Amino acid sequence: MAPAYLVYITTADEEQARRIGRALVERKLAACVNIVPSIRSIYWWQGQMVDEGEALLLVKTLEGALDGIEQTVQELHSYTVPAISAVPVERLHGPYLRWMHEVMGFHDLPGA
Amino acid sequence: MAPAYLVYITTADEEQARRIGRALVERKLAACVNIVPSIRSIYWWQGQMVDEGEALLLVKTLEGALDGIEQTVQELHSYTVPAISAVPVERLHGPYLRWMHEVMGFHDLPGA
Amino acid sequence: MAPAYLVYITTADEEQARRIGRALVERKLAACVNIVPSIRSIYWWQGQMVDEGEALLLVKTLEGALDGIEQTVQELHSYTVPAISAVPVERLHGPYLRWMHEVMGFHDLPGA
Numbered sequence: 001m002a003p004a005y006l007v008y009i010t011t012a013d014e015e016q017a018r019r020i021g022r023a024l025v026e027r028k029l030a031a032c033v034n035i036v037p038s039i040r041s042i043y044w045w046q047g048q049m050v051d052e053g054e055a056l057l058l059v060k061t062l063e064g065a066l067d068g069i070e071q072t073v074q075e076l077h078s079y080t081v082p083a084i085s086a087v088p089v090e091r092l093h094g095p096y097l098r099w100m101h102e103v104m105g106f107h108d109l110p111g112a
Numbered sequence: 113m114a115p116a117y118l119v120y121i122t123t124a125d126e127e128q129a130r131r132i133g134r135a136l137v138e139r140k141l142a143a144c145v146n147i148v149p150s151i152r153s154i155y156w157w158q159g160q161m162v163d164e165g166e167a168l169l170l171v172k173t174l175e176g177a178l179d180g181i182e183q184t185v186q187e188l189h190s191y192t193v194p195a196i197s198a199v200p201v202e203r204l205h206g207p208y209l210r211w212m213h214e215v216m217g218f219h220d221l222p223g224a
Numbered sequence: 225m226a227p228a229y230l231v232y233i234t235t236a237d238e239e240q241a242r243r244i245g246r247a248l249v250e251r252k253l254a255a256c257v258n259i260v261p262s263i264r265s266i267y268w269w270q271g272q273m274v275d276e277g278e279a280l281l282l283v284k285t286l287e288g289a290l291d292g293i294e295q296t297v298q299e300l301h302s303y304t305v306p307a308i309s310a311v312p313v314e315r316l317h318g319p320y321l322r323w324m325h326e327v328m329g330f331h332d333l334p335g336a
Binding site for chain 1: 150
Binding site: 005008010036039040041042044049051056066070073080081082085086087088 | 246
C-alpha cells in the first residue's frame with residue numbers, strides 16, 4: 001500500500017479552501033478533504049506583522065499524489081507562496097487505507 | 113517513554129465526536145481529546161461527490177493504545193469505514209509526556 | 225534546509241493562543257501561527273473528567289526553534305503542564321520553506 005499523508009494547507013478564506021479541495025478530490029489527488037472554515041493567522045509579511053482571518057484545508061492523500069497537489073494548489077491559490085505541508089500518517093485504519101487506494105485509482109501502483 | 117501520537121478522526125457530528133472522545137478518555141486510551149465541532153468535508157462516496165458537515169476529533173495518546181482506539185472507534189462510530197489516522201509526535205514537552213503516562217496508567221510498560 | 229515542524233499547542237482560550245502566537249512570531253521562533261479559536265477538550269485532571277472549551281494554536285516552525293518555543297510557551301501559558309507536540313513535516317512546498325528560513329533568520333544555520 002502507498003504511504004498516506006495529511007497535507008495541511010492554509011487558504012485566504014473558506015471559499016478558496018472549498019474550490020481547491022473540490023479540485024483535488026475531482027482530480028483524484030485526494031480521497032477526502034476537511035475544511036476548518038475560520039482560523040486566525042499571525043505572521044510577518046514584508047516587515048509587517050499580519051493578524052488576519054484564513055481557512056484551513058486538510059487533505060487526506062497518498063504519496064503518489066503529492067506532486068499533483070502542489071501543482072493544483074499553485075494553480076488555484078491566490079498566494080504566490082502558499083503553505084503546503086505534508087505530514088506522514090504512520091498508521092491508518094486498514095479498511096480506510098484500502099478505500100483511499102480505490103477512490104484515488106491507485107490500485108495499479110507498485111506497492112499500492 | 114512510549115512514543116506519542118496525535119490521532120486524527122473525522123466523525124458525523126460534534127455529538128458523535130464527544131461520545132467517542134469521552135469513551136477513549138474513560139478507557140484510558142487517550143490522555144486528552146480535542147474536538148473541532150464544525151468542519152466541511154468533501155469526498156467521493158459511491159460515485160457521488162459529497163460535500164457535508166462533520167466534526168474533527170484529535171486524540172493525544174501513546175503507541176500502546178492505538179489498537180484499543182481503533183476498536184473503540186469501530187464500536188461507536190456510525191460509519192462502516194471511519195478515518196483513523198495516527199500521526200507521530202516526534203517531540204513532546206517532557207512534563208506533559210510524563211503526565212500522559214500517569215493518566216493513561218502506562219507506567220508499567222517497557223520503555224514507559 | 226532545516227527540517228520543518230508543525231507544533232500543536234492547546235491553550236485556555238483564544239486570547240491566550242494569540243498572546244503566545246504573537247510572541248513566537250515576534251521572537252522569530254515561528255514563521256506563522258494559525259489559531260482555531262474554539263475547540264472542546266475532554267481529559268482527566270486530578271481524578272475528575274474535565275469537558276471544557278479551549279483554543280488550538282498551530283505553529284509552523286523549523287527544528288532549531290523548538291527549544292525556544294517550549295521556553296516561550298512555559299513562560300506565557302497559564303497551565304503548569306502545557307501540551308506542546310511537535311509533528312514532523314516530511315515535505316514542504318520549496319518556496320514556502322525558503323520563506324520560512326528568511327523570515328525566521330535561519331539562513332546562517334548549518335544545513336539551513
